[in-house]
Amino acid sequence: MENLLELRNEIDAIDKEIVGLFQKRMKISSEVAEYKISTGKKVFDRAREEEKIRAVTELADNDFNRHGIEELFQQIMSMSRKLQYQLLAQNGVVGRLPFIAVEEIEKSRVRVVFQGVEGAYSEAAMKAFFQDDITSFHVEHWRDAMEAIAEGSADFAVLPIENSTAGSVSDMYDLLMEFENYIVGEQVIRCQHNLLGLPDAELSDIKTVYSHSQALSQCKEYLGTHRDWKQIPMVNTAMAAKKVKEDGDKTQAAIASAYAGEKFGLKVLADKIYDNEANSTRFIIVTNQRIFRWDAKKISISFEVPHTSGSLYNILSHFIYNNLNMTKIESRPIPGRNWEYRFFIDFEGNLNDGGVKNALRGIREEANNMRILGNY
Numbered sequence: 001m002e003n004l005l006e007l008r009n010e011i012d013a014i015d016k017e018i019v020g021l022f023q024k025r026m027k028i029s030s031e032v033a034e035y036k037i038s039t040g041k042k043v044f045d046r047a048r049e050e051e052k053i054r055a056v057t058e059l060a061d062n063d064f065n066r067h068g069i070e071e072l073f074q075q076i077m078s079m080s081r082k083l084q085y086q087l088l089a090q091n092g093v094v095g096r097l098p099f100i101a102v103e104e105i106e107k108s109r110v111r112v113v114f115q116g117v118e119g120a121y122s123e124a125a126m127k128a129f130f131q132d133d134i135t136s137f138h139v140e141h142w143r144d145a146m147e148a149i150a151e152g153s154a155d156f157a158v159l160p161i162e163n164s165t166a167g168s169v170s171d172m173y174d175l176l177m178e179f180e181n182y183i184v185g186e187q188v189i190r191c192q193h194n195l196l197g198l199p200d201a202e203l204s205d206i207k208t209v210y211s212h213s214q215a216l217s218q219c220k221e222y223l224g225t226h227r228d229w230k231q232i233p234m235v236n237t238a239m240a241a242k243k244v245k246e247d248g249d250k251t252q253a254a255i256a257s258a259y260a261g262e263k264f265g266l267k268v269l270a271d272k273i274y275d276n277e278a279n280s281t282r283f284i285i286v287t288n289q290r291i292f293r294w295d296a297k298k299i300s301i302s303f304e305v306p307h308t309s310g311s312l313y314n315i316l317s318h319f320i321y322n323n324l325n326m327t328k329i330e331s332r333p334i335p336g337r338n339w340e341y342r343f344f345i346d347f348e349g350n351l352n353d354g355g356v357k358n359a360l361r362g363i364r365e366e367a368n369n370m371r372i373l374g375n376y
């Protein structure tokens, strides 16, 4: 039996050859890039890559190696494409992104729509983001707010996208797909829920509690100590407060902010009933124009990937390769296509950064229906 040292020497010699061949292949790939630069041909050629995988796997002696060869060549070709994207960028072939950088997002004398009624957390987010001299109005549903932006009856909408306890607001991701609106800002608001009742109500009177489903889930522990209460979800926490006021029924309570309580003349029956002290909601500021602040730091995109193994992994490699830090990933089912998903990714960067342009170009070519949802 050969000793370990000898075996390792053999492996070293083979690896040296592999490195040499890899470099030789990459050199040819850069020549292919030159051809593509002069002809305007796309970097990614799926048919050629599929044919290549078929041809090289046929050369393998057994199934185990066939699988290994497939993975190896997928990675080699992925590197080869990344080199080509880089060369295209260096030659100025990277198309201009259809987004315009602005000094500032207008926060004064604009028309802003939020969902819910006065006293909603969305209103608090609007007040925190915009100046006092704006004109604002509210609508009943998130979709109405998206429509108001799309048709131009408002300049901006303030909409919840994520809560630190209850997670993502999945409907918002679907609406971002449905409308051609763009995220230009975000605002985080602490959601300090209270149990609100009529001025003459006592805790012992309560039989039913109304709130937004997310707020109900954010107060799960507290509600667990009142299992006999019926929980009824409403479209908004402030709507719940309004309902309790209007119904004038002592057995009803709402979970909403103290601000909503004041607005509708309700009494705080229990304060700070949320499970998590830092409970916060992140709101997005949406508009119908493709603009971004010149110093924006976060990008949101969405894309679909083919239903094959490793396809998401391949797309994510563009972030790693361009040294981009991903901050969030979310998936939503694609309507009408069972078990296929659209991914939503947030990552740090600005649309003017070279690495960002490179990654977006790669993702646009290699994934389906990539959309830039905003840079903010």
Ligand SMILES: C=C(O[C@@H]1C=C(C(=O)O)C=C[C@H]1O)C(=O)O
Pocket (backbone or CB within 6 Å): 029, 032, 043, 044, 045, 046, 048, 049, 052, 076, 077, 078, 080, 081, 084
């Ligand atoms: C090198 C090319 O560009 C890309 C990379 C490939 C590779 O490395 O083999 C194959 C097809 C393209 O997606 C090419 O078009 O041949």
